Amino acid sequence: MTSSRAVPNPAFRRLRGQRSPGEFAAAVRRAAREIGEHVACDARYIGRVEAGEIRCPNYAYERVFLHMFPGLTLRDLGFSAREDVRGRAARVTAQRRPPAVPSPTPTPRPAPAWTPVSTAPTNHPSDTSEESDVLRRAFMTTGPATVMAASLGLGEAPAASVPAPRRVGEAEVHAVEEAVRRIRLLDDRHGADGLYRSAAQPLRAAYTLLDAGTTTRRATAHRLYAGAGELSISVGWLAHDSGRFDEARSHYAEALATARIAGDHALEAHAFCNTSFLARDAGQYREAVRAAQAGRRAAARLSSRRLLSLLALREAGGRAWLGDRTGCEQALSQAHGYFERGPSDSDPEWMSFFGEPELEAQEALCHAALGDWARAARHAYRATVLQQPHFARNLALYRAELATDLARAGAPDEAAAAGHQVLDLLDDVQSSRILTKLAATARVLLPHRRLPEVGAFLERHATLKARA
Known part of the structure; x- marks a missing residue:
């Protein structure tokens, strides 16, 4: 959790003592392993804490720090109270916590158990905390996610206090796999911002299952590792899409360690x-x-051409931002070549989002990075036309990219029209990535504010910013 008004944290710096940030980060990781927690702490994270950029650690780091310094509170460590950082939403959530182990409502399969989310009012900014509470309760009180939580004795208790199950079997593994699917479904419909905190709970439960080490069948153990890793990536993506890059990096690193x-x-x-996508968004293009x-080296051992296509697109994006036009074009050509060979039964389940719209959208990003705005706009437009409406988050993202590309290509009226279409979707979609793109469009369009269409968009966008 960060703040634009960072105040240095001398208390935390004193606790580090004579150790370098890297040495202290290693001590944090060792302490995490002692209590069964998973953090990817490094010198950069320690530096951000000491600089005051992280006013309050996430729950995993909080447990680790309190384990390292018994008897001290977060305030003793120089942090702000969580409710001070998160504001009203945290206080409302604390008042509305469900019972420790909620009773799931039986739902016939395959009907989705997420109806409360789609019917929750989201069109008023004052309802943000209420919606987050609905999302959290929906996630933790419906379907197999509850089975997983209940099997661990897990309600709102920290993962470190959860007793290990005597045996991990099909039901628990299925619950982990189903939690991954539910997160992806909700992200497709609503975006990441309202989901990230809710998703951390089943993730802790999954790794508690994994750490228990009570699985006897090899196939079951493999599925549990894969499920926990995919869940870590899904939660990492929610952090990534909502602008929490350090937390996303930690989750992706945990998934990579699990894979290894x-x-x-x-x-x-x-x-x-x-990780490649995150590095690009963080401005670390060589990474x-x-x-x-x-x-791509890992995927070469598989039989999924669509996976190779997506990874080639990731490389193309990094090369575009490095200004390597030739390398970018080569990677794009490879991506199209793999994609045109069609889908297969070997394509991973998580790649359900990757079709022609995403291919076009990623190519648009490459051309935009190279400054070819008209070409980028053509690909972004194709992405919006081809995208199915139920992928609401991606549709809003593609339209936001189209608006930015059109604005920079010198088509302000068309950019404003695309911007209006994005705003139409924001009642149901919460994504910091989309809001950032829309803000960029507004800045580019500001010199054209006397045009009626542009003026109307800017006024509507300003109202959105005022409510945020």
């Missing part, structure tokens, strides 16, 4: 794919290329 332990090349390729290449 299990010898799971598919999970490894997925982790590298998301984006290297991660994509590592993912």
Whole structure:
């Protein structure tokens, strides 16, 4: 959790003592292992804490720090109280916590158990905390996610206090796998911002199952490792899409470690794919290329051409931002070549989002990075036309990209029209990534505010910013 008004944290700096940030980060990781927690702490994270950029750690780091310094509170460590950082939403959530182990409502399969989310009012900014509470309760009180939580004795208790189950079997593994599917479904419909905190609970439950080490069948153990790793990537993506880059990096690193332990090349390729995407968004373009290449090496052992296509797109994006036009074009050509060979039964389940619209959208991003705005707009437009409406988050994202590309290509009226279409979707979609793109469009369009269409968009966008 970060703040634009960072205040240095001298208390935390004193606790580090004579150790370097890297040495202290290693101590944090060791302490995490002692209590069965998973954090990817590094010197950069320690530096951000000491600089005051992280006003309050996430729940995993909180448990680790309190374990390292028994008897001290978060305030003693120089952090702000969670409710001070998160505001009203945290206080409302604390008042509305469900029972420790909620009773699931039986729902006939395959009907979705997420109806409360889609009917929750989201069109008023004052309802943000209420919607987050609905999302959290829906996630933790319906379907197999509850089975997983109940099997661990897990309600709102920290993972470190959860007793290990005597045996992990089909029901628990299925619950982990189903939790991954539910998160992806909700993300497709609503975006990441309202889901991230809710999804952390089943993730802790999944790794508690994994750490229990009570699975006897090899096939079951492999599925549990794969499920926990995919769940970590899904939660990492929610952090990524909502602008929590450090937390996303930690989750992706955990998934990669899980893949390496299990010898799971598919999970490894997925982790590298998301790491590459994150590195590109964080401005670390060489890392984006290297991660994509590592993912391609892992995917080469599989039989999914669509996965190779997506990884080639990730590499193309990194190369575009490096200004390597030739390398970008080569990677794009490879991506199209793999894609045109069609889908197969070997394509991972998580790639259900990757069709022609995503291919067009990723190519648009490459051309935009190279400054070819008209070409980028053509591909972004194709993405919006081809995208199915139920992928609401991606449709809003593609339209936001189209608006930005049109604005920079010198078509302000068309950009404003695309911007209006994005705003139409924001009652149901919450994504910091989309809001950032829309803000960029508004800045580019500001010199054209006397045009009626542009003026109307800017006024509507300003109202959105005021409510946020």
